[in-house]
Amino acid sequence: MNILVTGGAGFLGSHLIDRLLEQGHEVICLDNYFTGAKTNVAHHFDNPRFELIRHDVTEPFRLEVDQIYNLACPASPVHYQYNAIKTVKTSVMGAINCLGLAKRVNARVFQASTSEVYGDPDVHPQPESYRGNVNPIGIRACYDEGKRVAETLFFDYHRQNKVDIRIARIFNTYGPRMHPADGRVVSNFIVQALRGENITIYGDGQQTRSFCYCEDLVEGFIRLMNHDAITGPVNLGNPNEFTIKQLAELIIKKVGGSSELVFEPLPSDDPMQRQPVIDLAREALGWEPRVQLDEGLDRTIAYFKTILQP
Secondary structure, three states: OEEEEEOOOOHHHHHHHHHHHHOOOEEEEEEOOOOOOHHHOHHHOOOOOEEEEEOOOOOOOOOOOOEEEEOOOOOOHHHHOOOHHHHHHHHHHHHHHHHHHHHHHOOEEEEEEEHHHHEOOOOOOEOOOOOOEOOOOOOOHHHHHHHHHHHHHHHHHHHHHOOOEEEEEEOOEEOOOOOOOOOOHHHHHHHHHHOOOOEEEEOOOOOEEEOEEHHHHHHHHHHHHOOOOOOOOEEEOOOOEEEHHHHHHHHHHHHOOOOOEEEEOOOOOOOOOOOEOOHHHHHHHOOOOOOOHHHHHHHHHHHHHHHOOO
């Protein structure tokens, strides 16, 4: 097939492109390099089945494709709060442009949504049926509400125009090619530990997250996209739950050195717990994570060692 991946030069997009090219597809990567980087896809430049286009998804684009994966949007608080208005535009206009293209060429279109649609949940763990607890005027709303509107648009295009949609709600993901200044806990902690700095924990460190390795997540993407009977939303994440303090201590143990834990005030609207119910993914897609945190961190630390060398 001919497949478009928006945000394809980003952390997850580039791993998805690796898999799609391995499967023999032709892939068009669309990215404006706000958080993505050409280096993430540079190893495909000599592949005649790979095409790279510098473009912003908030502007219309016309291509002939069979499938569209919409991954374009900054996904860490540091990046999505840098220009909150642009973040909302990326989620909303990006969804409209992808859906408009899918409608025109009769392509199946995939939306990379997020566990952030659940906000700071008062239901734990979170099933797809939970409608969330989001502050619509908070500092994280540009991302949370942008992704919620994108889901709305996908289902409205599906109901009104019969567009063939797939929606995945992604829980915390990590792995090689994360941006070193990403602002997410895994990359923050690894970079600080490798530089011999103290580890900054916001809050008391008892808030929980569930960490899914990028390889596992991409497998879930592809299974959902190619399933003929399910639109989603489908939770994709690792249901094993860890406190932020446990994560920091594990990374210090793996990296070594003299880093100590330093505690700072918790940012506004930061969720206290996040853990997916993945029954639907298990039953409908035959999917569950294979790479557990211990192994995934080893691979991620090895990657950051290569890019942080002086």
